[in-house]
Amino acid sequence: MNDQGHNRLKFGLAKLRYKNYYILAVVFIVIFTFLVLVPLIKILITSLSFQANDERIVRGAREGAFTFYHYTRVFVGRLSRSLFYKPLKNTIIIGIGVTTLSMFMGTILAWIIVRTNIPFKKFLNTVIVIPYMMPSWVLALAWLLVFKNNRTGGAPGMITDLFGIVPPDWLSYGIFPIIICLGFHYYAYSFLLVSGALETVNSELEEAGALSGLDKLKVLKKITFPLVLPALGSSFVLTFSRSMGTFGTPALLGLPVRIFTIPTQIYASINARNTGDSFVLALVLVFMAAIAIYFNSKIIGKRKSYVTMGGKGFRSKPNNLGIWRIPITVAVFMFLIIIIIIPVILLAWNTLMLLPDDYSLSNLTTHFWVGESNFKISSGEEGIFRNPGIWGGVANSIKLGISAALLNAFLGLFVGYAIVRSRGTRISRSLEALSFAPYVFPSIAMGAIYLGMFARPVGPFPALYGTFWLLLLIVVVKNMPFSSRTGMSAMLQIDKSLEESAQIEGMPWFKRFWKIIFPLSRSGFFSGMLLTFITSMRELSLIILLITPSTRVLTTIIFGYEDQDMVQHANGVTLILMLIIVSANFIMRRFLGSKSVIGIKES
Amino acid sequence: MSGIKLSNIFKSYSGIPAVRSLSLEVKDGEFLTLLGPSGCGKTTTLRMIAGLEDADKGEIVVGNTVFYSSLKGVYIPPEKRKLGFIFQSYALWPHMTVRKNIALGLEQQGLGREDIEKRIEEVLVKVQLEGLGERYPSELSGGQQQRVAVARMVAMEPEIFLMDEPLSNLDAMLRIDMRTELKRLHHELKATTVYVTHDQNEALTLSDRIAVMNKGEIKQIGSPEEIYTKPDDLFVARFVGSPRINILQGTIEKGTVRVLKGRFNTNTQIKYKNDSVFATIRPEDVRINQRKTEGWLEAKVYSVLPAGSETLVYLKYNDSSITVKMNGFSSLKEDDLVWFYPDPAKMNFYSTETEKLIK
Numbered sequence: 001m002n003d004q005g006h007n008r009l010k011f012g013l014a015k016l017r018y019k020n021y022y023i024l025a026v027v028f029i030v031i032f033t034f035l036v037l038v039p040l041i042k043i044l045i046t047s048l049s050f051q052a053n054d055e056r057i058v059r060g061a062r063e064g065a066f067t068f069y070h071y072t073r074v075f076v077g078r079l080s081r082s083l084f085y086k087p088l089k090n091t092i093i094i095g096i097g098v099t100t101l102s103m104f105m106g107t108i109l110a111w112i113i114v115r116t117n118i119p120f121k122k123f124l125n126t127v128i129v130i131p132y133m134m135p136s137w138v139l140a141l142a143w144l145l146v147f148k149n150n151r152t153g154g155a156p157g158m159i160t161d162l163f164g165i166v167p168p169d170w171l172s173y174g175i176f177p178i179i180i181c182l183g184f185h186y187y188a189y190s191f192l193l194v195s196g197a198l199e200t201v202n203s204e205l206e207e208a209g210a211l212s213g214l215d216k217l218k219v220l221k222k223i224t225f226p227l228v229l230p231a232l233g234s235s236f237v238l239t240f241s242r243s244m245g246t247f248g249t250p251a252l253l254g255l256p257v258r259i260f261t262i263p264t265q266i267y268a269s270i271n272a273r274n275t276g277d278s279f280v281l282a283l284v285l286v287f288m289a290a291i292a293i294y295f296n297s298k299i300i301g302k303r304k305s306y307v308t309m310g311g312k313g314f315r316s317k318p319n320n321l322g323i324w325r326i327p328i329t330v331a332v333f334m335f336l337i338i339i340i341i342i343p344v345i346l347l348a349w350n351t352l353m354l355l356p357d358d359y360s361l362s363n364l365t366t367h368f369w370v371g372e373s374n375f376k377i378s379s380g381e382e383g384i385f386r387n388p389g390i391w392g393g394v395a396n397s398i399k400l401g402i403s404a405a406l407l408n409a410f411l412g413l414f415v416g417y418a419i420v421r422s423r424g425t426r427i428s429r430s431l432e433a434l435s436f437a438p439y440v441f442p443s444i445a446m447g448a449i450y451l452g453m454f455a456r457p458v459g460p461f462p463a464l465y466g467t468f469w470l471l472l473l474i475v476v477v478k479n480m481p482f483s484s485r486t487g488m489s490a491m492l493q494i495d496k497s498l499e500e501s502a503q504i505e506g507m508p509w510f511k512r513f514w515k516i517i518f519p520l521s522r523s524g525f526f527s528g529m530l531l532t533f534i535t536s537m538r539e540l541s542l543i544i545l546l547i548t549p550s551t552r553v554l555t556t557i558i559f560g561y562e563d564q565d566m567v568q569h570a571n572g573v574t575l576i577l578m579l580i581i582v583s584a585n586f587i588m589r590r591f592l593g594s595k596s597v598i599g600i601k602e603s
Numbered sequence: 604m605s606g607i608k609l610s611n612i613f614k615s616y617s618g619i620p621a622v623r624s625l626s627l628e629v630k631d632g633e634f635l636t637l638l639g640p641s642g643c644g645k646t647t648t649l650r651m652i653a654g655l656e657d658a659d660k661g662e663i664v665v666g667n668t669v670f671y672s673s674l675k676g677v678y679i680p681p682e683k684r685k686l687g688f689i690f691q692s693y694a695l696w697p698h699m700t701v702r703k704n705i706a707l708g709l710e711q712q713g714l715g716r717e718d719i720e721k722r723i724e725e726v727l728v729k730v731q732l733e734g735l736g737e738r739y740p741s742e743l744s745g746g747q748q749q750r751v752a753v754a755r756m757v758a759m760e761p762e763i764f765l766m767d768e769p770l771s772n773l774d775a776m777l778r779i780d781m782r783t784e785l786k787r788l789h790h791e792l793k794a795t796t797v798y799v800t801h802d803q804n805e806a807l808t809l810s811d812r813i814a815v816m817n818k819g820e821i822k823q824i825g826s827p828e829e830i831y832t833k834p835d836d837l838f839v840a841r842f843v844g845s846p847r848i849n850i851l852q853g854t855i856e857k858g859t860v861r862v863l864k865g866r867f868n869t870n871t872q873i874k875y876k877n878d879s880v881f882a883t884i885r886p887e888d889v890r891i892n893q894r895k896t897e898g899w900l901e902a903k904v905y906s907v908l909p910a911g912s913e914t915l916v917y918l919k920y921n922d923s924s925i926t927v928k929m930n931g932f933s934s935l936k937e938d939d940l941v942w943f944y945p946d947p948a949k950m951n952f953y954s955t956e957t958e959k960l961i962k
Binding site for chain 1 (some may be wrong): 617655658673675677678680681682683684685686687688690691692694696697698707708710711751755759889
């Protein structure tokens with residue numbers, strides 16, 4: 001190297017040394033490439049080659065050899081109908097059904113709560129998003145307690161027991177109940193997005209419409225609706241892509257009658273050791289999610305052009321419901337009772353019933369909570385409170401939740417800092433894209449990818465399969481899009497000059513971060529933490545493929561009990577899980593004063 | 604003893620040049636203002652001195668220390684430059700009290716508790732904020748926040764003050780008061796100061812010297828008086844002075860310049876290769892009379908704008924409009940006929956090609 005070149009390099013390094021955000025950004029890019037891009041490439045390669053298992057089935061197949069075998073099998077082969085096309089059809093029908101139902105509910109509720117004179121607004125605003133904090137399959141469990149028929153063995157549901165009517169198959173299992181249960185979970189997306197948009201619609205815009213002679217319905221149609229249209233578009237894409245990738249509910253309500261969606265088919269293929277097939281299906285889900293995100297970004301891009309909120313004279317005047325005020329209030333409360341209170345009561349009641357189909361008082365028991373092992377009941381499984389397996393699950397879940405929350409909140413802050421500070425460079429753009437990439441992976445697909453990648457030692461990592469660290473890793477990576485967004489928005493709110501003034505006064509980077517940036521982004525930090533805690537506590541699809549007996553968490557314990565038809569245990573553990581989530585939320589809000597966490601942040 | 608020397612600074616943002624071949628010397632203890640329209644590169648220049656931006660090329664020397672040199676490969680980060688900087692937004696840390704805001708940098712310097720307390724009290728007195736040390740920035744008015752920013756900088760006792768439009772967020776009255784304070788502060792502390800503003804009035808009021816910038820280049824550098832009375836080119840002439848300077852089309856006939864379609868002979872002799880020039884005259888240098896006066900030109904009043912201490916009168920003469928500044932109030936009304944006289948002794952003449960000063 002010549003002298004001048006040497007000098008320039010030294011100069012560049014000297015400058016770089018004090019621009020920690022570049023260093024941070026590059027470190028993160030390397031890490032995320034390894035954790036996000038490499039796995040994706042790996043499953044692409046795996047899906048294009050033979051696995052050990054294929055050697056027995058396909059003549060001449062050698063492990064690792066290149067082949068389109070899995071693709072032809074999934075897309076055009078003899079089994080393609082049951083492997084791909086039927087699950088795809090079901091997935092799409094469910095997606096459309098769930099989206100329609102949840103958008104309908106969410107939008108109406110948003111309008112009622114934001115724009116009318118309904119009472120208890122604040123209370124309703126908090127309560128209405130509770131289902132969203134819970135695992136999406138809680139309603140499915142409750143559904144089974146009521147509508148299950150005798151087709152799949154085990155005790156039938158309440159309808160059969162109490163009224164002697166056997167519900168038809170379509171009501172007990174399958175697409176219809178899946179749509180209902182998911183719809184009443186995912187409406188929170190539309191509710192949050194649309195109420196957010198409605199809150200920014202200035203009443204004066206509507207009044208101006210009224211003054212130019214439009215009647216109420218026309219105002220709604222011509223003015224309000226177009227203004228919230230982008231939010232509706234976003235909630236459509238978001239709900240559709242989420243319901244498409246979900247595993248729990250379709251597994252509980254679909255698998256018993258062999259109705260598959262793509263996520264449950266991936267699960268089935270993995271269990272049948274057809275890794276190649278499952279990876280092809282996972283890629284299909286990734287592809288579909290990528291399309292959804294593309295449309296979403298188009299919609300959000302357009303939304304920016306709506307300046308509905310002027311700095312001055314902003315007023316929001318509620319619409320008077322008139323004589324409908326009381327009936328509508330009652331209806332909203334009824335809705336909340338049906339989707340929140342009744343399921344909880346049903347689950348709780350069920351755990352107190354010795355025989356799951358006997359509703360007499362004499363059948364009530366505390367056995368499933370405190371009972372000692374009794375081989376006549378639930379294959380001798382001990383009551384929940386004395387069950388070491390369950391307590392182990394509680395500990396694992398909380399350990400996972402807290403460590404993921406801490407890691408995500410800190411990493412999110414640093415990633416956000418690196419992205420925002422190096423803005424305008426290619427490094428910044430790459431990091432932003434990479435940190436958002438896990439969003440594209442449907443949870444179950446990502447689980448499948450990590451299963452394939454970390455079953456053996458890779459690079460610096462030992463074989464992580466079967467350890468807690470793999471669960472933590474995948475949860476942290478999967479939550480990265482949200483926490484890095486939270487970090488970014490926190491950083492964007494902190495004017496650059498606040499750090500620069502500290503720099504001018506001689507503070508080194510670490511001290512600036514600790515004294516200035518961290519305290520100023522604290523509220524985003526804590527709400528990000530709570531959000532990650534909740535999502536990892538209720539996570540099932542992501543980790544179901546990675547769980548081993550020693551790393552069981554509450555959600556997989558519940559799923560296991562349900563699978564073995566130990567309904568009371570499943571429901572009891574579900575209640576414990578819900579209790580943990582609600583108290584975490586309560587404690588966080590109480591002591592840290594963090595603002596509502598379940599916000600539009602997720603979008 | 605710290606002067607500042609910038610040599611041959613280049614800076615561009617994604618290919619678009621922001622500062623071009625800028626060289627500038629600020630003498631020790633001098634108050635120098637970088638004046639120019641938004642986007643002219645003045646803030647970028649200031650931030651490069653502080654190290655908050657890196658120049659692409661060039662050298663920055665403060666005192667005897669090279670802060671930055673692309674040629675020698677020297678880079679000192681902002682945290683080691685020991686400068687004072689006041690941000691346009693003040694950049695007070697919202698989660699700390701006034702006292703803590705001032706203390707943080709002093710702690711970093713390794714000062715003892717007692718020294719820090721003493722210094723905080725001193726600077727709070729200096730900026731007239733005694734007793735407000737326990738307040739948070741959000742509990743202060745804009746003017747008080749501005750004073751905290753000054754106090755925080757002064758407490759560090761830097762030899763160089765850099766200020767980025769520090770008064771632009773204050774209302775008009777407060778701004779004038781703060782000018783007085785800043786000028787006094789500079790007089791007392793004698794720190795070398797580089798001050799950035801787009802407000803020509805502020806620049807004229809405060810500075811020892813002004814560097815007028817446009818499109819990343821320094822157009823003229825000189826004392827306020829030089830900048831105001833002898834602008835080097837039409838850009839500076841237009842940018843400095845309010846109301847705006849009158850620019851008249853002129854022709855050279857028989858060696859002397861005539862303006863206003865040849866009807867007014869300035870009797871100024873100019874040798875120039877073209878026969879057309881621009882003549883400029885400040886509104887206060889145009890005299891006006893309601894009676895017909897020999898050698899003066901007749902015009903119609905277009906608009907009258909009284910402002911208390913002065914009245915601006917806009918005249919229409921054929922196609923040209925001329926701005927006149929009169930003292931006090933005036934009885935003139937729209938469409939009145941008046942006679943005016945642009946004093947040739949106060950005129951400057953510029954090339955029509957390069958817009959540079961000829962005479």
